[in-house]
Amino acid sequence: MEIFNDLSTYKSTKKTFVTIGTFDGVHIGHQKVLKNLVKNAKINNAAPLLLTFFPHPRMVLEKDKEIKLINTIDERISLLKKTGLKFLIIQKFTKEYANKTALNFVKNILVDKLNISKLIIGYDHQFGKNREGDFSQLQEYGQQFNFTVEEISQLNIDSIAVSSTKIRKAIEEGEIEKANNYLGYHFMITGEVVKGRNLGEKIGFPTANLNVSETYKLIPKTGAYIVKSEIENNTIFGMMNIGYRPTVSGKHQTIEIHFFDFNKDLYHKTIQVDVLKFLRNEQKFDSVEKLKNQLQKDKQKSLKYINGLLFD
Numbered sequence: 001m002e003i004f005n006d007l008s009t010y011k012s013t014k015k016t017f018v019t020i021g022t023f024d025g026v027h028i029g030h031q032k033v034l035k036n037l038v039k040n041a042k043i044n045n046a047a048p049l050l051l052t053f054f055p056h057p058r059m060v061l062e063k064d065k066e067i068k069l070i071n072t073i074d075e076r077i078s079l080l081k082k083t084g085l086k087f088l089i090i091q092k093f094t095k096e097y098a099n100k101t102a103l104n105f106v107k108n109i110l111v112d113k114l115n116i117s118k119l120i121i122g123y124d125h126q127f128g129k130n131r132e133g134d135f136s137q138l139q140e141y142g143q144q145f146n147f148t149v150e151e152i153s154q155l156n157i158d159s160i161a162v163s164s165t166k167i168r169k170a171i172e173e174g175e176i177e178k179a180n181n182y183l184g185y186h187f188m189i190t191g192e193v194v195k196g197r198n199l200g201e202k203i204g205f206p207t208a209n210l211n212v213s214e215t216y217k218l219i220p221k222t223g224a225y226i227v228k229s230e231i232e233n234n235t236i237f238g239m240m241n242i243g244y245r246p247t248v249s250g251k252h253q254t255i256e257i258h259f260f261d262f263n264k265d266l267y268h269k270t271i272q273v274d275v276l277k278f279l280r281n282e283q284k285f286d287s288v289e290k291l292k293n294q295l296q297k298d299k300q301k302s303l304k305y306i307n308g309l310l311f312d
Contacts, residue, residue: 001086015046016114021053026183027162028182028184038083047087052090068218074190135151174221177278186276190272191213191270194268207258208258224282227240230272232264238262240273
């Protein structure tokens with residue numbers, strides 16, 4: 001997959017099959033659109049291309065700019081690499097860019113720049129200034145500029161439409177297994193392992209403290225979770241705590257992972273943590289000893305769950 005960080009840097013004369021969107025989460029609905037795009041492009045000897053945007057349009061256009069995203073841009077790129085796309089264009093989204101009319105966008109970008117042959121869009125897709133471009137208008141432009149348009153029908157899970165918004169809500173509420181079903185993979189948190197206060201090590205539960213530098217990354221609600229990571233080509237399971245460590249009077253939120261049967265130095269390494277299941281809410285214990293007892297229970301519950309995954 002070739003990646004372009006701006007439309008102006010894209011140069012190819014090959015005809016393209018294009019889809020457009022933010023694709024935050026690259027969830028199963030997105031995956032269906034991309035699978036269709038790649039399959040159709042291959043049949044017609046065209047290049048499958050995704051035009052995506054960063055920052056998220058809601059960060060730029062809405063008063064509430066505090067929207068958190070399911071994926072960092074690097075996580076999104078990593079997921080998209082698995083789809084079979086030939087070209088990925090990550091266009092910086094600005095208010096000026098948002099003011100392009102639907103006609104301007106189609107003529108100057110899709111037709112003149114991308115040499116479009118077919119546009120494949122998801123259900124209820126709108127684009128252009130004030131979201132004026134819809135499916136029927138795209139079909140009219142397609143006839144005018146000689147490209148076809150296909151709309152992927154709405155995808156449902158248990159009669160609930162899949163959307164990035166619903167997935168964000170599930171993650172925020174700790175409903176990780178529901179979010180993972182919608183995503184089609186495990187929700188991930190990526191960050192650098194940094195030094196902590198070593199309190200976990202003193203009670204027999206050493207932790208890797210994760211620093212997530214992207215402030216827009218969605219972090220699940222506070223509590224304990226079952227997780228896994230790929231470290232040096234090995235799958236390592238563990239449990240993660242997101243919270244303020246009230247038992248030891250913590251002042252700021254931390255993300256701490258205790259890996260089972262693992263004692264290698266991870267400081268300054270960037271790791272990806274896949275979140276499998278919510279265990280319990282964060283709570284304050286009367287003593288460090290009671291906290292330790294609870295961690296033992298959490299570990300046993302985690303191991304039982306993991307054994308179920310491995311030997312089911």
